[in-house]
Amino acid sequence: AQSVTQLGSHVSVSEGALVLLRCNYSSSVPPYLFWYVQYPNQGLQLLLKYTTGATLVKGINGFEAEFKKSETSFHLTKPSAHMSDAAEYFCAVSDGSSNTGKLIFGQGTTLQVKP
Amino acid sequence: DTGVSQDPRHKITKRGQNVTFRCDPISEHNRLYWYRQTLGQGPEFLTYFQNEAQLEKSRLLSDRFSAERPKGSFSTLEIQRTEQGDSAMYLCASSLAVPYGYTFGSGTRLTVV
DSSP states (O other): OOEEEEEOSEEEEETTSOEEEEEEEEOSSOEEEEEEEEOTTSOEEEEEEEOSSOSEEEOGGGOEEEEEGGGTEEEEEESSOOGGGOEEEEEEEEETTOSSOOEEEOOOEEEEEEO | OOOOEEEOSEEEEOTTOOEEEEEEOOTTOOEEEEEEEOTTSOOEEEEEEETTEEEEEOTTSOTTEEEEOGGGSOEEEEESSOOGGGOEEEEEEEESSTTSOOEEOOOEEEEEO
């Protein structure tokens, strides 16, 4: 069975500082990995995804993530935080060998950006 | 592309009543998913349609829950005899194919009192 662990339910950074949100996954098959962002009372928006190929993937709003198979990690980073980045972030994994596209989500990390 | 629409945005119902939610996916997306999200948690998979066929259901989807997607277009999720534990955000998402990411709707927040 697949699972996702997001380390740290709350992360606080200062505006302009590096953002690092941690995600570790468990999967017995090659995974597809995703990061989504959710603003209050809204649905989730796809930030970026890893399927195959280049392990460093770039997404929207200046975010990027690196797939590290040896560490079973897919951490999300952004060099310089902006106030508008304050939101909840979810890491998700799907079975790369399945055709359903079902996602298993982590519990989320709330990012607070301080002025 | 008008996105994924969900209706209603909010629903307050008394315990024991039936409720129905609607989801209109992006028109060219043949895959449609329902997820449930409780406070402080990530979304949990409920069910999946490819066109009009319901291909997978989670164990979370008890006998009180039913979902349909007639003609492979919009979808409805019905909860019968609601319980307080059903209070959650119900999210709909659509996708063109694996491994494209989903487009989520804004969700329907259900409160059972």
